[in-house]
Structures are given as C-alpha cells and as structure tokens.
Amino acid sequence: MDxxxxxxxxxxxxxxxxxxxxxxxxxxxxxxxxxxPVLQATFPQGTILLxxxxxxxxxxxxxxxxxxxxxxxxxxxxVRDARARRIWxxxxxxxEQHGGDFVLPAQHHAGSVSLAVATGSASLSxxxxxxxxxxxxxxxxxxxxxxxxxxxLVRDDSGLSPDQRRxxxxxxxxxxxxxxxxxxxxxxxIQWIRDQYPQLADA
Numbered sequence: 001m002d003x004x005x006x007x008x009x010x011x012x013x014x015x016x017x018x019x020x021x022x023x024x025x026x027x028x029x030x031x032x033x034x035x036x037p038v039l040q041a042t043f044p045q046g047t048i049l050l051x052x053x054x055x056x057x058x059x060x061x062x063x064x065x066x067x068x069x070x071x072x073x074x075x076x077x078x079v080r081d082a083r084a085r086r087i088w089x090x091x092x093x094x095x096e097q098h099g100g101d102f103v104l105p106a107q108h109h110a111g112s113v114s115l116a117v118a119t120g121s122a123s124l125s126x127x128x129x130x131x132x133x134x135x136x137x138x139x140x141x142x143x144x145x146x147x148x149x150x151x152x153l154v155r156d157d158s159g160l161s162p163d164q165r166r167x168x169x170x171x172x173x174x175x176x177x178x179x180x181x182x183x184x185x186x187x188x189x190i191q192w193i194r195d196q197y198p199q200l201a202d203a
Contacts, residue, residue: 007031007061011054011078012068013039016092020066021047023107033058036069056081067100068092108133111141112148139178146186147172150193159199168197 008029010017013036024032025044034043035050035058043049050058054074059065065087067078075091079100082089091100105116106125117129154160154168171177172193181189194200 001027003027003029003064005030006063008033008064008066009058009062010034010066010068011058011074012036012066012070012092013041013043013049014068014070015041017041017066017068018043020068020090020092020104023104026109029064033062054078059085059087062087065089066092108136110136110138112144113141137178139182142181143172143178146181146189149186150190153190153200157200164197164199168193168200171196 003024006029008024008031010020010024010032013034017034017036018041021032021034021043025046031048032044032046033048033050035052035054037051037053039049039051054069054077059081065078065082067075067082067089069075069078069092072093075093079089079091083101088101090102090104103118103120103122105118106122106129107117108115108129115129115132117125117132119125119128150172151169154165157165160168172189177189177192180192184192
C-alpha cells in the first residue's frame with residue numbers, strides 16, 4: 001500500500017501498537033495518531049500521541065485504522081465505527097464476528113528486500129517467517145541493492161526489445177549472477193551481463 005499521502009490511527013498503545021506504528025512509518029504514512037488512556041510503548045518521532053479513551057470522533061479525517069488494545073470490546077467497537085464510516089480497519093485480536101478488513105503479514109526486512117508471510121494465523125505467520133529467515137541467502141540482499149542501479153541500464157536501453165529486457169532480468173535473477181556479484185562485486189556483474197547480452201555493451 002502507498003501510504004505517503006494517508007493518515008492512520010492506532011487505538012491502543014502497547015507493544016503490538018508499537019510494532020504497527022513502526023511498520024506504518026516505514027511505509028511512509030503522512031500522519032500517524034495513537035490514542036490510549038495509558039501510553040505504554042515508545043512510538044516513532046512525529047507520532048501524535050493522545051492520552052485518552054477512544055471515541056468515534058477520533059476517526060475523523062483518518063484513512064486507515066488499527067484496533068490494537070487489550071480489550072476485545074474496545075477493538076470490536078473500533079471495527080464497527082470504522083466500517084460505519086467506510087474506513088479500512090485492522091484488528092489485532094481478529095475474531096469472526098468483528099474481524100476487520102485486512103491482515104498484516106509477518107515481515108522481515110533485509111536491505112531493500114522485504115519478506116511478508118500471511119497464513120491466516122499471526123503465530124503461524126511469524127513461525128514461517130522465522131524459518132525462512134534462518135535459510136536467508138545474503139546474496140539476495142546484495143542483488144536487490146545492485147539492481148537499483150543495474151535495472152535502469154536495462155530498462156532505459158532503447159535498443160532492447162521488451163522480450164530482451166525480460167530475459168536479461170531473468171538471467172540476473174539466477175544463482176550464477178548472484179555468485180558473480182558476491183565474488184566480484186557490481187562491476188563484475190555488469191561486465192558478465194554485457195558479455196551475455198552484447199546489445200548492452202554500449203549502455
């Protein structure tokens with residue numbers, strides 16, 4: 001989701017709310033407000049903190065809502081109020097009756113690579129994510145960083161057809177390409193891909 005021009009509200013101020021706040025800031029939310037009687041966690045700089053009980057009026061001028069209190073009744077009320085206003089809402093303790101509109105995956109960020117796992121169960125999602133992290137190949141992160149400069153070379157080369165561009169990107173997403181990058185760095189990778197595709201020799 002592109003949240004760069006969106007405002008979000010988190011109802012609740014514990015550790016779950018803190019994690020959601022950090023994710024929203026990472027996603028570029030324009031304005032983030034947290035409301036709770038007691039502000040227990042540490043929130044990102046710039047967050048608007050309201051030390052008070054939730055009221056439906058807190059939903060005014062909000063694009064996205066997160067119900068993250070330790071009270072099922074309060075969370076259910078937030079969901080009902082948000083839906084009445086046609087505002088997308090996420091509920092941390094989702095149940096079948098008032099489950100919210102969307103779920104957040106378990107996430108892992110390694111440089112410019114983001115891993116997201118959704119299973120329908122927060123605990124299972126976190127378990128699968130952690131298993132994948134243990135098998136993480138650091139070359140994936142290196143390639144993602146290199147592609148930030150290599151991709152424009154391929155994309156902007158007017159001498160390449162769309163099929164050729166797709167094939168080059170497919171070649172770069174390979175074990176061989178990642179091994180070359182890991183051993184020789186970005187310049188070695190560029191030279192290798194130019195050798196594979198002479199059309200890029202003058203790029």
